Amino acid sequence: MAKSGSTGSRIRERRLALGIRQAHLADQVGISASYLNLIEHDKRPIGGRLLGRLAESLSVDQSALSSEVSEGLLDALRGAGAAHDLDAEALGTAADLARRNPGWARVIVRQGETIEAQARTIEALADRLTHDPALAEAMHELLSTVSVVRSTASILAQTPEIDANWMGRFHANLDADSRRLADGAEAVVSYLDSAVAGGGDHLTPAEVVARFLDANQHSFDAVEEQGAAAIPDLVADLTDPRARRLATAILEADAQDAKRLPRDVVEAATGPDDLLAVAGGDAALVLRRLGVIDPARGLVVTDAAGALLRRKPVEGFPLPIVGAGCPLWPLYQALSQPGRAIVQTIEMPDGAQWVAHAVAAPSAVTRFDGVQTLRATMLLARAARPGVAFPVGPGCRVCPRKDCVARREPSVLPGAEQMEGAGSMTKVPQQAL
Amino acid sequence: MTHDVASSAEPAADTPRRVLLIEDEANIATAIAFILQREGWRVSTHSDGATALEAVDRHAPDVVVLDVMLPGKSGFDILGAIRDGRRPDLPVLMLTAKGQTKDRERAEALGASRFMTKPFSNRDLVDAIDALATARASAGE
Numbered sequence: 301m302a303k304s305g306s307t308g309s310r311i312r313e314r315r316l317a318l319g320i321r322q323a324h325l326a327d328q329v330g331i332s333a334s335y336l337n338l339i340e341h342d343k344r345p346i347g348g349r350l351l352g353r354l355a356e357s358l359s360v361d362q363s364a365l366s367s368e369v370s371e372g373l374l375d376a377l378r379g380a381g382a383a384h385d386l387d388a389e390a391l392g393t394a395a396d397l398a399r400r401n402p403g404w405a406r407v408i409v410r411q412g413e414t415i416e417a418q419a420r421t422i423e424a425l426a427d428r429l430t431h432d433p434a435l436a437e438a439m440h441e442l443l444s445t446v447s448v449v450r451s452t453a454s455i456l457a458q459t460p461e462i463d464a465n466w467m468g469r470f471h472a473n474l475d476a477d478s479r480r481l482a483d484g485a486e487a488v489v490s491y492l493d494s495a496v497a498g499g500g501d502h503l504t505p506a507e508v509v510a511r512f513l514d515a516n517q518h519s520f521d522a523v524e525e526q527g528a529a530a531i532p533d534l535v536a537d538l539t540d541p542r543a544r545r546l547a548t549a550i551l552e553a554d555a556q557d558a559k560r561l562p563r564d565v566v567e568a569a570t571g572p573d574d575l576l577a578v579a580g581g582d583a584a585l586v587l588r589r590l591g592v593i594d595p596a597r598g599l600v601v602t603d604a605a606g607a608l609l610r611r612k613p614v615e616g617f618p619l620p621i622v623g624a625g626c627p628l629w630p631l632y633q634a635l636s637q638p639g640r641a642i643v644q645t646i647e648m649p650d651g652a653q654w655v656a657h658a659v660a661a662p663s664a665v666t667r668f669d670g671v672q673t674l675r676a677t678m679l680l681a682r683a684a685r686p687g688v689a690f691p692v693g694p695g696c697r698v699c700p701r702k703d704c705v706a707r708r709e710p711s712v713l714p715g716a717e718q719m720e721g722a723g724s725m726t727k728v729p730q731q732a733l
Numbered sequence: 734m735t736h737d738v739a740s741s742a743e744p745a746a747d748t749p750r751r752v753l754l755i756e757d758e759a760n761i762a763t764a765i766a767f768i769l770q771r772e773g774w775r776v777s778t779h780s781d782g783a784t785a786l787e788a789v790d791r792h793a794p795d796v797v798v799l800d801v802m803l804p805g806k807s808g809f810d811i812l813g814a815i816r817d818g819r820r821p822d823l824p825v826l827m828l829t830a831k832g833q834t835k836d837r838e839r840a841e842a843l844g845a846s847r848f849m850t851k852p853f854s855n856r857d858l859v860d861a862i863d864a865l866a867t868a869r870a871s872a873g874e
Contacts, residue, residue, distance in 0.1 A: 440802060443830035444758055447851035451764035454855045459771070466767065473760045 307351070310365050312340040314358045329353040330521055335567045345596035345682070347372070347615060348517045363402075372615040373398055377405055378650075379618075380412030382700070435491060442484040448477045508543035509550065510611065518592050518599065518612040520551065524563045528555040550610070554592060561589045572643075572657050572679065583641045583659040587679040598680035600631055603673065616652050617680050620695030627706040628692040630658040631678035638662060638674055647689035649700050655683050749775035750866050753794035755785045755811065756828070757803050761851075765798065768855045769862065782806035786814050789823070795866050798858075801829035801836065809839055816844040822872070824865035828853075 315325055326336040329350065338344040346354075347366070355362040377394040398405040452474050456467065512535075522530035531551045538544040561579050566589045569575045575586040591599025591612055598614030606624040613619045625631065630644045638660045647653050660676035683689070693699030696709045752769055756762040757780045766776040779788040783805025789797060797815070801808035812825055827840045830851040840848045847861050 440830045443851050444761065447830065447853065448758065448761045448764060450852045451761065451768070451855055455764060455767060458855075469763070470767075473763065477760055 306342045307346055307366050308340045308342040308344075311346075311354055311358070314360055314365070315340075318358060320358075325354070325357055328357045332564055332567055344594075348595045349519070350595055370615070373402075373405060373409060375616060375618065376409040376412065380408050383412065383415075435488075438484065438488050438491060442481070442488055445477050445481045445484055449474065449481055452477065505540055505542040505546050508538060508540055509547045512538060512543070512547055513550070513610070513612070517595060518610075519595070520554070523551055523555050524558050527559060528552050531555065554588075557585055557588055557592070561585055563593055566590060566593045571681075582661075583657075584661045584675070584677045587657055587659065587677045591677075591679050594681075596681065600625060600629070600678045600680070602631055602635070602676050602678075604635060604675075606632065606635075609675070614680055616650070616682065617648060617654060618694045618698065620698060625695045626693040626699065627708070628690065628704075629678060630656045631676050634658040634660040634676040634678070635674065645683050645687055645689040646692045649691075649693055653683035653686055653689045654680050656680055749773055750796070751775045751777070751792060751794045752796045752798060752862060753788060753792045754778045754798045755782070755788065755803065755808070756780065756798070756800045757782075758800070764855075765858065768859060772859050772863070774862070780804075782808070782811060785811045786818070789815060789820065795824070795869065796862050797823060797825045798862065799825055799827055801827060801840075809843060812840065812843045812845055822869070824869050826861055826865060 315322065322336055322340070323333040326333040329336075330353070331350070335344065339346050347370075351365060352362050355365050358365070374394055377398055378391050381391050381394060394405075452470050456462070456470055456474070462470075520530070520534060522534060528551070531548055534551060535544045535547045538547055560582075561575065565578060566575065569590070572583070572586045572590060575589070576583065579586045579589075588599065588601070591597050596614065598617050598619070599610060599612040600608060600619065601610040602608055602625070606627075608619070608625060611619040619625065628646075630642045630646065633644075634640065634642050640659070642656075642658045644656050644658075645653055646656050656678055658676060658678040660674055662672045662674050665672055691701070693701050693704070696704075696707050697711060699707075699711050701707070701711075750773070752774045754762055754765055754769075754776060756765070756778065759780070762778045762780070766778055769776050777788070777792045777794070779785055780803075782803030785799075785803070785806065799808045799811060803811070808827060808829070812827065815821075815823060815825060821844070824846040825844075826847040826849060827845040828849055828851065829836060837848050846865050849858065849861060
């Protein structure tokens with residue numbers, strides 16, 4: 301198969317070569333024929349799981365359908381390079397590397413991901429050490445016992461004239477405490493072993509659910525087709541009951557959303573505005589549905605404290621795994637103006653422009669003196685045409701912008717200082733504010 | 734709950750200064766008491782957090798060595814009560830196995846005179862207690 305042309309045209313070429321009708325292929329992969337038509341004519345971006353399903357139906361490797369070098373691979377390569385101090389010139393050769401040596405490029409990316417995963421494991425274990433009461437208690441016991449052994453051994457070693465009664469007493473204490481120390485050490489090792497053996501057991505329930513959602517690209521055919529009845533089977537593999545409950549709650553909300561705004565209606569829309577009327581003006585519902593269904597769109601949901609409750613990344617717009625996002629995102633602007641629908645073009649540090657739709661809405665109340673919570677939702681899609689855009693970032697820890705007035709912590713990217721001026725807030729166009 | 738530790742560890746000073754050791758681990762209390770007695774301290778030990786303040790009033794120590802994790806009441810609560818009560822100037826050395834920054838900060842905020850983490854060296858502990866007592870005596874002159 302020729303490795304030229306857009307992804308859409310390759311799908312079309314392959315389908316025609318196999319003599320498959322558009323409607324038939326669309327039915328096979330679970331989308332409407334009109335949506336497939338839009339994909340084939342490059343009017344809808346495609347990637348991830350849907351591309352995988354199409355590749356399977358067309359009996360071809362997914363890589364043969366995608367563009368020569370996917371943006372995801374390029375982003376990941378550049379990220380891996382930046383994490384190891386590659387300068388801007390070297391980072392600029394990422395596309396060439398990926399084009400010439402795609403296999404090696406993927407190895408580099410996988411290694412980068414492994415390193416990141418291990419760093420997260422360490423972070424999670426450190427967090428557990430701090431907050432897990434069981435481990436904290438075990439460590440306290442261990443350190444207390446070490447302290448007794450050390451003090452007692454010092455006394456015996458440094459007090460040659462000690463009388464026989466005291467010596468006997470300290471020997472007995474040392475014997476008992478050394479046994480206690482051995483038991484305590486064994487208990488801690490066993491505890492840590494079980495955490496490692498449990499795979500993702502060192503993750504918090506929220507992290508487990510985030511991985512679960514990411515693995516499914518936040519879209520579940522069964523939920524779309526069967527509603528909440530499909531959820532128990534979907535979450536059955538989550539061994540942590542807390543993670544299972546959390547995932548169930550999220551999917552139940554998705555099922556309710558799907559009932560109110562069915563997938564075929566969403567797929568036929570060209571953007572959020574097309575859906576507002578049918579959604580009864582519920583802008584947050586529109587943004588959630590587009591975010592969940594369209595693989596080319598990103599979705600972020602936050603609470604009033606700024607914590608990311610749902611983060612569906614999209615190629616080119618990395619979302620922070622830990623901590624909050626960029627305070628300049630329209631998402632947070634929406635929080636200060638509940639009910640106001642916001643649309644804004646934003647620009648990431650790599651120059652890519654995105655259209656962000658955001659809205660904040662309070663939760664429903666069941667009684668007048670009940671507590672209401674506020675949630676903001678933001679939908680991300682690549683801007684069709686470059687224009688005036690508000691500079692933002694992916695979140696301070698992974699943002700290379702310098703001199704940003706909104707920065708709350710230093711970037712962990714070694715190359716951040718090399719991007720001087722790229723994100724100076726003096727560049728913020730006033731009309732964008 | 735409170736015990737005056739027998740002086741068979743041969744005190745080295747003529748006028749023993751008094752230290753109250755509030756620690757629920759019997760073996761560590763025994764070891765610390767032994768070390769301090771050899772350095773001339775008169776040592777009382779107390780193992781219960783809930784009644785620790787009464788022990789402070791009863792023994793009128795020159796220095797208190799206070800563990801953080803105690804049954805009945807935490808070392809932080811006891812320290813807060815000492816500082817809020819009639820002994821705001823009483824030297825208190827906090828002793829804990831939880832050497833976390835937040836514990837140290839909390840102890841300092843509550844007015845701990847010194848903070849040591851387990852495991853510690855016997856010499857460091859004795860020196861710290863001596864220093865606290867000396868500083869207090871100098872301030873009282």
